[in-house]
Amino acid sequence: MSSSGGPEPVRDVVRARDLDARLSAVRTRISLAAAAAGRPEPRLIVVTKYFPASDVRILAELGVTDVGENRDQEAAAKAAELNDLALTWHFIGQLQTNKAKSVVRYAHSVHSVDRTPLITALGKALANEQDRRAGAGLGLRGDLECYLQFALDAGAQPDHRGGALPQAAEELAEAVVATEGLRLAGVMAVAPLGARPADAFQQLMRISAAVLSVEPSATAVSAGMSGDLEEAVSAGATHLRIGSDVLGPRPAVG
Numbered sequence: 488m489s490s491s492g493g494p495e496p497v498r499d500v501v502r503a504r505d506l507d508a509r510l511s512a513v514r515t516r517i518s519l520a521a522a523a524a525g526r527p528e529p530r531l532i533v534v535t536k537y538f539p540a541s542d543v544r545i546l547a548e549l550g551v552t553d554v555g556e557n558r559d560q561e562a563a564a565k566a567a568e569l570n571d572l573a574l575t576w577h578f579i580g581q582l583q584t585n586k587a588k589s590v591v592r593y594a595h596s597v598h599s600v601d602r603t604p605l606i607t608a609l610g611k612a613l614a615n616e617q618d619r620r621a622g623a624g625l626g627l628r629g630d631l632e633c634y635l636q637f638a639l640d641a642g643a644q645p646d647h648r649g650g651a652l653p654q655a656a657e658e659l660a661e662a663v664v665a666t667e668g669l670r671l672a673g674v675m676a677v678a679p680l681g682a683r684p685a686d687a688f689q690q691l692m693r694i695s696a697a698v699l700s701v702e703p704s705a706t707a708v709s710a711g712m713s714g715d716l717e718e719a720v721s722a723g724a725t726h727l728r729i730g731s732d733v734l735g736p737r738p739a740v741g
């Protein structure tokens with residue numbers, strides 16, 4: 488693992504053991520939850536935000552194939568630094584339209600598609616990226632996988648962590664389907680504070696059904712974080728986004 492060929496510093500070995508133990512524990516939880524629910528195991532996306540590229544490299548050696556990031560600058564830098572690895576990058580954070588151009592350079596998917604102007608911006612960015620690649624003699628990239636993010640009911644407290652209103656599901660689904668270069672993968676949500684995760688994920692499954700009525704292939708359900716992965720698996724999540732239970736507590740500064 489040491490690219491210089493010399494011995495690995497002790498702290499890297501310690502970190503690798505730490506990540507290995509945490510990752511194994513999370514994988515066990517996922518297997519147990521899937522078995523208990525009688526469902527196939529969802530795909531694990533390890534959310535590496537705020538952690539260095541060196542951690543992502545260790546995770547790749549431990550068999551992680553999918554990583555999630557929520558800030559474009561940080562994600563772009565890590566993807567560039569790790570471009571020797573065959574990793575699948577998922578963009579999971581709130582996305583400004585002016586960042587679409589950057590995100591389509593490295594991201595396989597965007598889990599936070601929640602409004603029509605963003606869909607338009609991603610479609611345009613994708614087309615420009617294909618032109619850029621063709622002009623540079625590079626192979627074209629695949630379609631951008633889009634997950635529609637929804638804000639779920641949270642009792643009295645409105646949830647401010649992004650996402651469309653559930654009523655907009657069909658309209659947004661149709662907008663993605665109509666945009667060349669985008670593929671509608673499915674739905675995404677974060678269980679809101681103040682709601683039981685099981686209830687929130689049930690609501691997300693109902694929204695998923697509405698999206699499936701527009702695009703029957705959009706079967707993905709991105710739900711479940713460190714604290715609620717069992718509830719998400721039980722409801723029918725196909726993709727889990729797990730950060731702190733694999734990487735440890737996030738550094739205080741973001």
Ligand SMILES: *Cc1c(COP(=O)(O)O)cnc(C)c1O
Nearest residue numbers: 534557579712713728729730731
């Ligand atoms: C940070 C983040 C996660 C991971 O959360 P953990 O509680 O650390 O597992 C999942 N989804 C989104 C959208 C995030 O921003």
